[in-house]
Amino acid sequence: MPPAFLKKGHTMELDYEESKAKLVAGLQKKLKTKSKFYFNDLAKILEAKPREAKKIVNRMVQERILEYWSSGSTSLYGLPGTGKQDAAEGKE
Amino acid sequence: MAKSKTPLLDQLESGPWPSFVSDLKQQAEVRAKNEAKTEFQIPQTVVEELMGLLELSYVHKRGHWKHGGIVGVFGYGGGVIGRYCDQPQQFPGVAHFHTLRVNQPSGKFYTTEYLRQLCDLWDFRGSGITNMHGSTGDIIFLGTTTPQLEEIFYEMTHKLNQDLGGSGSNLRTPSDCIGQARCEYACYDTHALCYHLTKEYQDELHRPAFPYKFKFKFDGCPNCCVASIARADMSFIGTWRDDIRIDQEAVQAYIGGELPPNAGDHSGRDWGPFDIQKEVIDLCPTECMWMENNKLMIENKECNRCMHCINVMPRALRIGKDTGLSILVGAKAPILDGAQMSSMLVPFIKAEEPYDEIKEIIENIWDWWMEEGKNRERLGELMKRQGFQKLLEVTGIDPDPRMVSEPRSNPYIFWKEEEVPGGFKRDISEFRKYHQR
Numbered sequence: 001m002p003p004a005f006l007k008k009g010h011t012m013e014l015d016y017e018e019s020k021a022k023l024v025a026g027l028q029k030k031l032k033t034k035s036k037f038y039f040n041d042l043a044k045i046l047e048a049k050p051r052e053a054k055k056i057v058n059r060m061v062q063e064r065i066l067e068y069w070s071s072g073s074t075s076l077y078g079l080p081g082t083g084k085q086d087a088a089e090g091k092e
Numbered sequence: 093m094a095k096s097k098t099p100l101l102d103q104l105e106s107g108p109w110p111s112f113v114s115d116l117k118q119q120a121e122v123r124a125k126n127e128a129k130t131e132f133q134i135p136q137t138v139v140e141e142l143m144g145l146l147e148l149s150y151v152h153k154r155g156h157w158k159h160g161g162i163v164g165v166f167g168y169g170g171g172v173i174g175r176y177c178d179q180p181q182q183f184p185g186v187a188h189f190h191t192l193r194v195n196q197p198s199g200k201f202y203t204t205e206y207l208r209q210l211c212d213l214w215d216f217r218g219s220g221i222t223n224m225h226g227s228t229g230d231i232i233f234l235g236t237t238t239p240q241l242e243e244i245f246y247e248m249t250h251k252l253n254q255d256l257g258g259s260g261s262n263l264r265t266p267s268d269c270i271g272q273a274r275c276e277y278a279c280y281d282t283h284a285l286c287y288h289l290t291k292e293y294q295d296e297l298h299r300p301a302f303p304y305k306f307k308f309k310f311d312g313c314p315n316c317c318v319a320s321i322a323r324a325d326m327s328f329i330g331t332w333r334d335d336i337r338i339d340q341e342a343v344q345a346y347i348g349g350e351l352p353p354n355a356g357d358h359s360g361r362d363w364g365p366f367d368i369q370k371e372v373i374d375l376c377p378t379e380c381m382w383m384e385n386n387k388l389m390i391e392n393k394e395c396n397r398c399m400h401c402i403n404v405m406p407r408a409l410r411i412g413k414d415t416g417l418s419i420l421v422g423a424k425a426p427i428l429d430g431a432q433m434s435s436m437l438v439p440f441i442k443a444e445e446p447y448d449e450i451k452e453i454i455e456n457i458w459d460w461w462m463e464e465g466k467n468r469e470r471l472g473e474l475m476k477r478q479g480f481q482k483l484l485e486v487t488g489i490d491p492d493p494r495m496v497s498e499p500r501s502n503p504y505i506f507w508k509e510e511e512v513p514g515g516f517k518r519d520i521s522e523f524r525k526y527h528q529r
Binding site: 038039040049050051053054057058061062067068069070071072073074075078 | 159160161173174300459462463467
């Protein structure tokens with residue numbers, strides 16, 4: 001099945017609200033196993049070409065729905081407040 | 093005299109080379125005395141504590157820095173690298189010790205006034221420790237706390253007209269050589285191209301969406317002073333396509349000893365009289381030079397731009413007049429393993445504003461790498477994985493003998509149907525005219 005953005009009637013311009021909801025839902029579903037995601041993971045959830053996905057992701061960072069995490073050499077994305085926080089270590 | 097708190101670090105000062113430990117001690121003293129009466133925004137003792145933490149690392153034989161984090165300035169996904177120490181009670185002054193990368197001016201030209209302003213800002217809001225320059229070329233600010241980041245960014249962008257550099261999965265700070273500003277070898281204006289592409293690709297520089305880091309480096313000539321061929325995913329190296337200009341009178345002046353070879357670089361001791369045969373002609377890697385009737389001759393078609401003859405006799409030999417650049421792709425220089433030199437993609441292209449042809453190549457490569465690159469895979473690795481042929485396909489560039497770096501070791505060639513005249517289908521009766529059953 002072709003990805004949603006290639007279906008008839010669907011323009012290349014992704015609908016922001018729709019994409020946002022899809023991405024947040026997609027990330028929350030994976031939260032049990034990981035909290036930081038590569039950009040490619042986000043593009044896959046959005047079923048979009050990287051350049052299209054970038055527009056959505058950038059806007060979500062501006063709106064503080066997503067945040068950057070960087071090791072210095074590699075950048076990842078995550079939902080704010082997710083992942084193992086310092087204070088929680090060893091309390092599970 | 094009080095016993096030193098950092099005996100292991102002190103030992104590092106005993107070698108023959110300048111030591112970073114001495115520099116740190118000097119900076120710690122400057123901050124302790126504070127003769128400039130700076131109102132430090134981060135702990136005054138930050139440098140002593142940094143040394144204390146490092147000493148502890150040597151005692152424990154393990155590092156005490158935590159890797160990465162969620163710090164940055166709003167809207168930027170690079171330029172700030174979060175650093176935290178795992179001994180914050182013992183060393184609260186370096187509990188946060190973030191790095192900022194500052195986009196260096198093209199060719200690293202700056203005034204002392206500009207440097208003073210940067211250092212004043214960094215003394216005020218950071219540790220005062222800098223790294224001039226990091227291996228990507230940035231001015232590196234080492235050590236500040238999270239609340240200072242936005243303040244520093246505001247001051248830099250609003251008062252010093254200065255942007256942050258790149259880090260993470262971004263386009264990294266583009267870096268260039270001194271170029272035509274000071275160097276007669278430069279075949280194109282490296283500053284102009286570096287600045288143009290830095291402005292053009294702001295989004296790629298600050299908002300990460302690549303599989304991994306991506307580096308542009310601009311060398312004005314094949315001497316490669318910024319080592320683009322060894323380090324950059326895309327190396328832009330100046331070259332010429334006409335002939336090396338020869339001034340035969342100057343050649344004789346070198347032979348006669350009136351002009352010192354290498355512009356006098358090796359004049360520290362007596363190497364004997366200059367021998368053009370031994371020091372230039374015999375060292376030409378393609379053996380394309382000879383003397384004929386007391387004149388230096390060059391078979392220019394054979395020249396592979398090693399630059400040796402031009403470097404030895406800069407008054408006698410000069411780059412050609414029809415200049416531009418070559419684009420090579422895929423270099424990387426990781427610390428541990430897998431270093432790779434870049435491969436020739438575009439043998440010659442004119443470097444003229446608005447650089448549309450160059451930008452088209454860049455964007456085609458990015459589109460391919462962003463879609464096909466695995467996480468943390470550099471362009472050079474993708475090229476190895478999918479093949480140079482694929483790179484030519486996505487950039488729409490025709491194969492050229494100059495792209496061949498060595499004789500083929502793989503005997504198999506995979507033709508695509510559209511590449512074969514008439515496709516894969518054959519008329520059997522036509523075939524039988526020439527070949528019996």
